[in-house]
Amino acid sequence: MSTREKILHTALELINDKGYVHVGVREIGRALKKSPGNISYHFSKKEDILIALLEQYRETNSALYEDYFAGQPSAHRFLELMKGIFDSQFRYRGVFIGNQFVKEEIQSGNRYDYRATYQQRLSGFTRIFRELRESKHLQVSDEDIEFLVAHIALVGRFWIYEATLFDKSPNQESTVKHYLDLLARQISLFATPLGAQDISEFRVSQE
Amino acid sequence: MSTREKILHTALELINDKGYVHVGVREIGRALKKSPGNISYHFSKKEDILIALLEQYRETNSALYEDYFAGQPSAHRFLELMKGIFDSQFRYRGVFIGNQFVKEEIQSGNRYDYRATYQQRLSGFTRIFRELRESKHLQVSDEDIEFLVAHIALVGRFWIYEATLFDKSPNQESTVKHYLDLLARQISLFATPLGAQDISEFRVSQE
DNA sequence: GCTTGCATTAGTACATTGTACTATATTTGA
């Protein structure tokens, strides 16, 4: 593992534990027995660490989406996809919660074009729901799809904020299960009998 | 207006504009032509400013809830309540977005018992939905109510994060309208014909 | 085997930040 990777690994652990603001560059260095100047060498700004972690997260997720689109659309597989995404978000929770600091980066789009990724994800979900309509898992109008996409964009991004709001270190399994369950309920409001069966099978498989 | 109130007022403006982290105590002082030591006198910690603003927000909202519960339950009045809350959240948006810093406060509950307020709000929503069921505006099971409360707890808290994620200073009216609309759609999934009419009347009144 | 160039690391210095502390000024109340 390269020093750069070690820094990212240690930083993520510390950030998940204590929050981005409360993790100093010197602290990361201390944990790795490196000087602060050396951390500076690999990541000239502290924000760069956050950006790099976001990038890792994005790549993980892209793989999950690719997997999904490689197979047949179904409500069950959709929920499996979302479980993968939620697990991944949990793993990078400190990054999301500390993302106030990358907001200007996000907004400027200089180093990391988050907006493009975001738009890509939104159209990905639109495609997913359209395919689930075609495969008779969902019974939705175009307006419904728009609504569901807006819903999943918000809930799918911010559930981890809520989960860590009162509980500093929540249990991953039960937390992810809880929010997946809410999502499953939301989807089932638009499900055909086929889709509903698929969803309930998924929920049983998560017991 | 007392100095304390002036500080809060100026701080909120600056925080909404630039974000909590990027507003220094000296900057607030400069804007008010006060020394940093004086700011320190009124708020010995910078976080205290955030806590005080949260307290202001909480009081505003408590008044809105009281108003609602003083009248007859209806889907229309419920959405009016939510509009009031959303407007208020928009006004304090910087506080919410910067609340990573009060998280430890929230979690410890030493100075500000946010958890209690939160629980109170949740049971408030439970009551609201139960009353809307009794008044034949909603057709919901107890499980549905639990689901709706979980939904509104998350969406109602974090829509403002999403709204300011890509757009640094979004338009209040259109933003609030957008998220109210999403909420109205969510509620209408469980609405009786009476409730649905109420909701569509509200949406028309917002045009 | 030695040197040259480049990547890495350490050490340090500096501006800025939150905050504590002290001294001065202003207001208040009896």
Place this chain on the structure above:
DNA sequence: TCAAATATAGTACAATGTACTAATGCAAGC
């Protein structure tokens, strides 16, 4: 009017992010 409380200014200090410089390690080429 004067003492006490409140408010304000000024400053000092530790900690932080970060820029800069010097030292070290290391692989490739002759």
